[in-house]
Amino acid sequence: MFVLAAVAIPREAFWAHALAGSLLLGVIVLAELPAGFVARRMIVEVPILIFALLLPFVGRGETTQVVGLTLSVEGLWGAWTILAKATLGVGASIVVSATSTVPDLIRALGRLHVPRVITAIAGFMVRYLDIVAGEFSRRRVAMASRGYEPRWLWQGGPLAQSAGSLFIRSFERGERVHQAMVARGFSGRIPVYGAEKATPGQWLAGLSVPGAMVTLAVLSLTVP
Amino acid sequence: MHIPDGFLNGATSAGTAVVAAGSVGLSIRKAGAYLQDNMIALTGLVAAFVFALQMLNFPVGAGTSGHLLGGALAVILVGPWLGITAMSVVVIIQALLFADGGVTALGPNVLNMAVITGLAGWSLFRVMIRLLPKSWVSVTVATFTAALVSVVASSVAFVLEYGFGGRGNVELGTVFAAMVGVHFIIGIGEGLISAATVAAVGAARPELIAGLGGAGITSQGSRPIRSGVWGFAFSGLVVAALLVLVVAPLASSEPDGLERVTADQGLIESAEEHVLAESPLAEYEVDGVEDEAAGTRVAGVVGVLVTFGIGAAIVGVFVVLRKRSATTV
Numbered sequence: 208m209f210v211l212a213a214v215a216i217p218r219e220a221f222w223a224h225a226l227a228g229s230l231l232l233g234v235i236v237l238a239e240l241p242a243g244f245v246a247r248r249m250i251v252e253v254p255i256l257i258f259a260l261l262l263p264f265v266g267r268g269e270t271t272q273v274v275g276l277t278l279s280v281e282g283l284w285g286a287w288t289i290l291a292k293a294t295l296g297v298g299a300s301i302v303v304s305a306t307s308t309v310p311d312l313i314r315a316l317g318r319l320h321v322p323r324v325i326t327a328i329a330g331f332m333v334r335y336l337d338i339v340a341g342e343f344s345r346r347r348v349a350m351a352s353r354g355y356e357p358r359w360l361w362q363g364g365p366l367a368q369s370a371g372s373l374f375i376r377s378f379e380r381g382e383r384v385h386q387a388m389v390a391r392g393f394s395g396r397i398p399v400y401g402a403e404k405a406t407p408g409q410w411l412a413g414l415s416v417p418g419a420m421v422t423l424a425v426l427s428l429t430v431p
Numbered sequence: 432m433h434i435p436d437g438f439l440n441g442a443t444s445a446g447t448a449v450v451a452a453g454s455v456g457l458s459i460r461k462a463g464a465y466l467q468d469n470m471i472a473l474t475g476l477v478a479a480f481v482f483a484l485q486m487l488n489f490p491v492g493a494g495t496s497g498h499l500l501g502g503a504l505a506v507i508l509v510g511p512w513l514g515i516t517a518m519s520v521v522v523i524i525q526a527l528l529f530a531d532g533g534v535t536a537l538g539p540n541v542l543n544m545a546v547i548t549g550l551a552g553w554s555l556f557r558v559m560i561r562l563l564p565k566s567w568v569s570v571t572v573a574t575f576t577a578a579l580v581s582v583v584a585s586s587v588a589f590v591l592e593y594g595f596g597g598r599g600n601v602e603l604g605t606v607f608a609a610m611v612g613v614h615f616i617i618g619i620g621e622g623l624i625s626a627a628t629v630a631a632v633g634a635a636r637p638e639l640i641a642g643l644g645g646a647g648i649t650s651q652g653s654r655p656i657r658s659g660v661w662g663f664a665f666s667g668l669v670v671a672a673l674l675v676l677v678v679a680p681l682a683s684s685e686p687d688g689l690e691r692v693t694a695d696q697g698l699i700e701s702a703e704e705h706v707l708a709e710s711p712l713a714e715y716e717v718d719g720v721e722d723e724a725a726g727t728r729v730a731g732v733v734g735v736l737v738t739f740g741i742g743a744a745i746v747g748v749f750v751v752l753r754k755r756s757a758t759t760v
Contacts, residue, residue, distance in 0.1 A: 248529075248530060249530075254432060255434075255435045255438070285597075288437055289435070289437055289438055291437070292435075292436050292437025292438075293435035293436055293437050293438065293533065295436070295437075296435055296436030296437065296530075296533045296534065296535070297435065297436075297530045297533075300526070300527070300529075300530035300533075300534065301530050303527075304527070304528045304529065304530065309528065312527065312528060316527070322456075322459070324459050324463070324471070324516075325459075325519075325520055325523065327471045327475075328471055328474045328475045328478060328516065328517070328520045329475075329478075329520050329523070329524050330475070331471060331472055331474075331475020331476065331478075331479070332475045332476075332478035332479045332482065332517075332520055332521070332524065333479075333524065333528075334475070335475060335476055335479040336479045336482050336483065338479075339476070339479040339480055339482075339483045340479075340482070340483040340486065342483075343483050343484075343486075364627055366487070366624075367623075367624050367626075367627030367628045367630075367631060368627065368628075368631040369631075370484055370487075370624070370627075370628045370631070371627070371628045371629070371630070371631025371632040371634075371635070372631060372632075372635065373480065373483070373484075374480055374508060374628065374632055375632060375635055375636050375639065377476045377477070377479060377480040378473070378476065378477070378480075378509075378639060380476055381472045381473040381474075381475065381476030381477070382472075382473065384472040384476070385471075385472040385473065388472065
């Protein structure tokens with residue numbers, strides 16, 4: 208909801224974006240997330256930032272002069288919009304993912320009526336991601352300890368070989384897991400656990416930030 | 432590339448989300464029918480495998496690095512339905528848990544990186560396997576091409592989405608050149624790694640490769656993937672569409688041989704205008720679409736579909752006639 212509201216704010220409303228940014232910052236401080244952690248997670252945004260920064264230079268339409276450079280107006284607006292909204296979105300996602308455990312997040316997705324198939328697969332994926340990634344990195348360590356550290360693309364042969372055997376092992380692990388589940392009585396239906404209801408206080412706390420954002424968005428859309 | 436929030440307008444995000452949801456839903460249902468109760472664990476493991484592989488970065492020059500997407504590899508190894516389902520779960524979790532891709536951009540992200548890569552990779556692989564001689568070299572070549580095209584197709588889809596509703600009003604040709612160019616290079620890397628991985632799996636357990644018609648699963652309740660005529664037709668359509676979307680706009684706009692010669696000889700003035708010159712798709716352009724490249728693409732896609740439709744209808748008529756004559760014997 209936070210992200211939807213952020214995307215809905217019209218691009219001209221600088222004040223709304225600034226308020227939203229400070230709201231997000233406040234939440235980050237409240238959640239006691241270390242600044243370096245948040246910064247590192249925000250690195251995923253970098254390719255988009257590069258794209259956004261290039262927009263004023265390659266945009267069409269009317270142009271203005273800024274510091275001696277001819278920049279496209281539409282491009283400037285586009286760059287600002289992307290930067291602002293993407294940063295808000297990424298920040299919100301980081302807060303959510305950093306403050307909730309993964310099982311909770313997946314359960315939450317199920318509560319939001321994401322199909323149970325997807326949440327079940329996601330649960331399995333996250334559960335075995337550590338194992339599979341760990342196996343992969345152990346192979347790379349094994350290769351490195353035998354003196355092979357590929358840096359260039361054409362040196363990737365043995366790496367792909369280990370990827371291939373990793374696939375076979377993951378596949379067979381999947382089948383073993385399934386057989387273990389069947390042996391313990393799995394009938395094909397995914398059970399739903401942890402149906403504890405949230406207290407009104409938790410609801411209020413949870414809705415406070417998105418609620419503030421929605422109010423902000425509505426205000427920015429109605430008040431010119 | 433993972434699209435963030437605020438990049439595309441609401442209509443494009445919503446539209447692509449609908450298409451993505453439909454495709455993923457279809458994939459889940461088909462995968463469930465194919466695997467029955469084994470589906471969850473196996474798809475989860477395949478998704479974990481793809482996720483682990485996506486941590487493989489390789490440099491593509493100019494200080495950037497690309498990473499493996501894994502869409503084509505996934506569908507070649509486990510089939511289209513399982514592959515697309517696993518890939519969409521990977522993309523969804525990346526967006527929700529790792530902030531890699533906006534929540535409001537889940538539609539286009541899933542469509543580009545799961546559905547389109549899976550479909551393009553699978554179709555191209557199956558077509559090439561049928562056409563090439565039966566050897567492991569052809570499997571490697573087919574995997575490489577399928578992976579390369581899947582990445583390029585994904586970036587073309589991104590460019591199309593940007594054309595419909597992207598911010599910044601950049602010349603579509605510029606976006607196309609930049610995006611597709613970079614992703615072509617990334618695609619080469621993806622192709623090499625995918626081909627080598629499939630070769631490695633083929634050397635050890637070739638019966639696991641779904642793309643080669645392997646059973647893929649050793650447990651109960653599974654059957655090998657058979658595509659049949661419609662599968663081939665669909666794959667052919669996808670390849671044709673890809674050629675139209677990717678290659679055709681790059682075609683030279685210089686006059687062809689006949690036009691050139693007649694122009695040189697002064698004969699071109701006596702040429703009459705084509706009877707259908709006023710039709711909506713004349714000259715491979717579309718009325719109302721100003722961008723010439725986009726017009727070419729739309730006209731090309733329409734042409735492919737119409738040709739396919741007419742061809743299928745003609746074949747269908749012959750098939751019906753033959754059946755009729757056979758039963759009168």
